[in-house]
Amino acid sequence: MQLAGLSPDAVTFACVLNACSSVQDIDKGRKIHAEIIRQGLIGDDVVLGNALLDMYAKCGALSTAQYLLQWLPSRDVVSWNALISGYTLLGQGEQALRCFEQMQIEGFSPTSVTFTCILEACGSIGALEKGEEVFYEIAKQELFENNIVLGTATVDMFAKCGALSKAQQVFQNLPSRDVVSWNALIAGYAAQGQGNQALECFAKMQQEGISANEVTYSCILDACGSLGALDKGTEVHHEITRQNLLQTNIVLSTAVVDMYVKCGAFQSAEQVVEELPLQAVAPWNSLITGYARQGQSDQALKCFKLMIHRGINPDAVTFTGVLNACSHLGLTDEGLMHFMSMKKIYNVKPDIGHYTCMIDLFGRSGQLDKAMEVIKEMPPGEDLAVWSALLGACQKWGDVNVGKRAFEHSVELSQNDAAAYALMANIYATASLYNDAEKVEV
Template sequence: MFEQDIGISNAVIDMYSRCGSLIKAREVFNAVSKKNTATWNALIAGYCQHGHYEEALGCFRQMQLEGFRMDEITASCMFKVCGNLRALDEGNAIHLQAVKEGLLEGDVVGTNALIDMYTKCNALEEAQNVFDKLHDRNAVSWNVLIGGYSQKGYANVALELFNQMQAAGCSPDAVTLASVLTSCGSAGALDQGQEIHMHIVKWNLLDTDIVLAGALVDMYAQCGSLQKAQQVFDELPLWNTVSWTVLINGYVQHGHGEKALNCFEKMNQDGLIPDAATLACLLRTCGHLGAAYKGEEIHAEIAKHQFLENDMNVGLALINMYAKCGMLVQAQEFFEKLQVRDVMSWSALLGGYSQVGKDEIVLELFDKMIGEGVVPDSVVFTIILNACSHRGLINEGQALFEMMAKSFHIVPTEAHHTCMLDLFGRSGYLDKAAAMIEKMSYSMSSVMWENFLGACHKWGAWTLGRWAFEHALGLDRKDSAIYAYMHNIYHSASFGQAAAELEFTEGRHIGE
């Protein structure tokens, strides 16, 4: 049959592909000796439809090697494949080939797929260029470009495109509105979000599109209008995991942790299974609130759905929660169970021990981390340098500070310098602290100068104290704390007259 009628063969491959029986589709494909472009398309489209993008790309390459020319269907499929694989170079080559062969002329579907490919590959300029050259734009054309800008964080551009879409007489659909609501939330454009809300109600879309409903709740939550977010949520005909998650995230984002946990309780009562995003969000809340008992309940929920324990975000959130609640035994136990321990999970555990002053354990864990081949990041070095400061480990702290820049190419931040200045100050190495200050690429903050002045007072270094005082005055002549530190330094050095003059100067400047 496959040898006699290529049309039937292609139809059979297409049938198996659409049904997800890709192995069977491949068997039929392999049995066809005289293939045509449609034969290849049927298999490529099947792989593409079911998310087997690597297989689709391999099939396309083989098609070209065997001398078959692609058509509009092939090009459209391959744009989707390249977009999902973020294969920009390959997609660009297919684009050039399609233009050369005239495949995109009058093909809105293929062109829309091309725009979508470029947005997914973060090539927004190319996406815009293709869009600008498209004469017969439809709602999908606008949607893929608006959605691309929205997803990549260009909220204001997405909102401007939405205005252009309406001016061009193209009616937005639910997909458009969901993308625009996301942009309104990101840009804090509450007024425009409310206008879109009115259109959604007018067109009665909330009853039929749960994705749009979730985007509306999220928009209000992102804009800080939590009462309105809750009101919209309460009026939804159907609640799902996504709509609960955006509401919970909104409460967490704006510091209403207890309300977020109450939402989780109600979500459970509705019989909805939480997803990884919800659980990670709630665990962070428990950590901030110190609500260990609630965190343990959520951990039990994770254990019930075992697949979630393999989610890196949930695992990290669990370690963070236990660490912030001071339950370091539990944090370490869960950490040891992780199949993959990345720098963020190490950072969470190190931070937990640092928080309760277990600096010796922090340093031991750091050595173990390095031994396992995990590359430390800026946060880890802040924790380690802080531990060195608390224990007065001058040599170790200096060595780590130098290693951070030379071996790991991490540019020292204010946090790193603060740790080092604190280490020098605690240990009496004020000349080294002053030398570091002179070499810093940014200005010291008032708090950093105050800490240094405190160290000068402790060690009786009135000359360096005066030097620091003059610099601190340049930041804020009305900062009473720096006068107090300098006053104490003069008194300790038995410079009573200087202290009296300083009191007079302080009164004059603060009274200005």
């Protein structure tokens, strides 16, 4: 268009900004913003201003979006919705609620879009009381009629907040239900460990003629895994395979592997991983972590080596499983090798979980001096789990001196950590330091 000598106007820029939002191209969006300013096009054009705001919000530049909202010459509820939606999508529920309150203070009435975003924000942070307040306002305005999205968002909010009876009640009163509505309820039951209820909902959904999708199957596989319902899980796996859903969906393939692992059917889990055309790390992680948790650490390490041989790069989750496996097998040298390779070879930054694994690894073998060295190499910011792991190792090996240091750090981080006091008292008692043991009190 520009090559043809035609100059873009406000409508053109709004369309291009929407395109930038959809592909999250913030660099292009910033260039468009600069050109809009140069041409002095914003003015009182609320549509163009909203397009800019939406672009920054969807690209994750929420501080810029917030600043822009404050300085827009004119704004409406769509402007606020763009910002609230941005905070919600990035999991910043508290900030979304603050924007919602400020919007109302400024006299803007929320729309169905606003309420949908706020319900999602409430669900993400477990803000049940606020979610109920929003629900009653929606009901008062009779917005549920013919609005399946808003109804589903309400079911999802109650389910995520653990209020499953209320989620069920809202669900039953919905004027219409689709697969997304059913998924919200099924996912809620599965997430709360109520696998039987999830399976019952799934059966009722099928009876009503609603076809399951990938999200449904993922939730049902999770429920089967939590219940150890291998037969039902296998049945779902076969249906997924029949629909050719497994070959291109990493989340679903991982859910299948995870279900078999939790049901103890490791041979089936391995077979699924072997047959996947996807070079994805997540299904392998599920298998490796499953073996490690079941005490089959040697199998976990074999899977890790096979994964590397296949050219699949490990991630942080992989190394947690591998380090745990090394710890349980007493393979300190191999564990240290894998720990060192994380950053040097695979560019994976160790987190607090990996450091805790290393302390457990050295602690099990009595190398408490090396465990202390690991702690010294940790980035700034202490964590109770690290010192608790070291304190437990000190009890095992009767190391009073290192134990005292670990205890001091533990109680500094949490004065009411009863486990730390009990461990330190036992360390003193084992060393026949009974007077010191008696002085250790919460």
